[in-house]
Amino acid sequence: MSQSREELTTNNARHMWHPMAHPQAMMDSPPDIIAKGKDCIIWDVDGHKMLDGVGGLWSSNLGHSNQGVRDAVIAQMDELPFYNTFRGTTHVRAIELSTQLVELMKPEGVTAVMFSNGGSDAVEGALKIARQYWKVRGQGDRTKFVSLRQGYHGVHFGGMSVNGNSNFRRAYEPLLPGCFHVDTPWTYHNPFGEDNPEKLAELCVNMLEREFVFQGPDTIAAFIAEPVQGAGGVIVPPANYWPLVRALCDKYGILLIADEVVTGFGRTGQMFGTRLWGVNADIWCLAKGISSGYIPLGATAMTAKVTDVFNADKTGMAAVTHGYTYSAHPVAAAAALATIDQLVAQDIPGNAARVGAHLQARLRTFVDKFKVVGDVRGVGLMAGIEMVSDKAKRTPMTRSSDVPARVAKAAYRRGLMVRISGPNLILSPPLIITREEVDFMVDVLEASFTEVEST
Ligand SMILES: Cc1ncc(COP(=O)(O)O)c(C=O)c1O
Structure with a gap:
């Protein structure tokens, strides 16, 4: 039984309860429907291509559709x-x-x-x-x-x-x-x-x-x-x-x-x-x-x-x-x-250490660049960007702020999947990610924060 785009969205909201979500939220703000993955790339059901900054959920360490x-x-x-x-x-x-x-x-x-x-x-x-x-x-x-x-x-x-x-x-x-x-x-x-x-x-x-x-x-x-x-x-x-x-x-x-x-x-x-x-x-x-x-x-x-x-x-x-x-x-x-x-x-942890160090160093520049970025934390290929409403007081953005969701949406549009958890934007890409892909990820985030801060 193959379902149209609209049927998928409606049936998801009607028939499926999601982890950590209010059942009604699925109708008001439908989740992204992921259809395909290869290495660090995923495609949603509309064919939109993205780098998977979430790694499934801290899990797809070898990337998607690994032959072995x-x-x-x-x-x-x-x-x-x-x-x-x-x-x-x-x-x-x-x-x-x-x-x-x-x-x-x-x-x-x-x-x-x-x-x-x-x-x-x-x-x-x-x-x-x-x-x-x-x-x-x-x-x-x-x-x-x-x-x-x-x-x-x-x-x-x-x-x-x-x-x-x-x-x-x-x-x-x-x-x-x-x-x-x-x-x-x-x-x-x-x-x-x-x-x-x-x-x-x-x-x-x-x-x-x-x-x-x-x-x-x-x-x-x-x-x-x-x-x-x-x-x-x-x-x-x-x-x-x-x-x-x-x-x-x-x-x-x-x-x-x-x-x-x-x-x-x-x-x-x-x-x-x-x-x-x-x-x-x-x-x-x-x-x-x-x-x-x-x-x-x-x-x-x-x-x-x-x-x-x-x-x-x-x-x-x-x-x-x-x-x-x-x-x-x-x-x-x-x-x-x-x-x-x-x-x-393939010494995949070694890649995570090398490429991860580059990711961490580039992300840390966000603290000085963006008003809404209070802290950047992480090691290897796990990173968190904490968004704040008052930088001097280190006040994390509350659930009523739409800034984290807007940053995530802007990144999605530009071809990067990220995860928002409270005030934090969390990155945990596949561990096979290359330095070039990390640069793409950081460039997209930079453009997304710039867009959200200027609108
Ligand atoms: C540290 C830690 N422990 C336990 C769990 C639970 O794992 P699962 O969702 O596979 O039950 C998680 C899930 O993210 C986790 O991060």
Whole structure:
């Protein structure tokens, strides 16, 4: 059944509820309908060609319609489209992918992975494994989680409860009890008036320690954070933050969970975001770039510190009573194997680092050029441009301002897809993007901000 342009718009508004959107908004301001993609380019249903500044949604790391991933997916469809991995069965691709991930994460000390279907699942798995770890160790009081304001950890009840943005929680409260939030070291907006990044990081780690002590460290299962906060506005912590957090978690024996759903698989210019900071977590949450977004897949990766405790259990408490029909779906696993092969063989994180440095440097000039640009943040190929109504006071634009949407529309018209989240314009293009394509992206944004400021 092929539908006309008008039918697509109307039927979308009538029959489909979208993530993070009011159902009625789909009629008043219909979404862009994307029809085709190749490498860094996408076309909408009207044939309008654009550079994909969004990378699907921080996910299409190898770009669109990658031949290697396509071939692997089709071969897997022919060989074995589905089988489960519940106790008693497994399949070849699941074994191959777990082996490949453990090899890839050798520097992280990862010894085993648990598969799921996406980022929220990967977080849920991490939180459940953290609680179970303490029960297996005979410290069942350690059930609480501490996380960061502005953090985003997906939409399941666990992830939502550790999310640091109340907008995502209000409609679904009450949430998981025992979740506590502390300030993130965000130099541009912090209530302490501390603009020195290292000092701010120390202050925030002090407050984290106060929270640990206040709660009672022996009641806390884990601290969870993103190595670079993505959805919260691309907030890059000072370089000393993660090492200080690692030391603090060790001091109190608290597990450290790195949510790498966005940062994993090259986005920051490193294969994993924790490598930026020279520290290891105990548990990693992985999704999105793991399969270049081609087929939904999530993974929770664990170090020997965790797996040794589970493996040594003789009581039965360590049985993993968690998992999904589609955990390690063979087609998703095939997509991930082909993705990781290319990420490594072509040093895609290296490209993200080189081309990303150029992107960051060019974007930072916007702060001086444009009245509405308050801050530009990012690392590698993740960047955020924060729009402000009062630059001196660093007042972010509120939802009532149409400036962010107008900038995005102007960019779209000029051939660039970007994403607006609150006052932030967010860029997360495919990691195969070239320097020339980055220049196009920045030129379009420059023209778009100029247009919006002059009208
Ligand atoms: C850091 C982080 N964790 C978890 C998630 C949830 O992933 P998903 O939307 O695949 O459930 C996201 C999604 O953007 C994310 O950015």
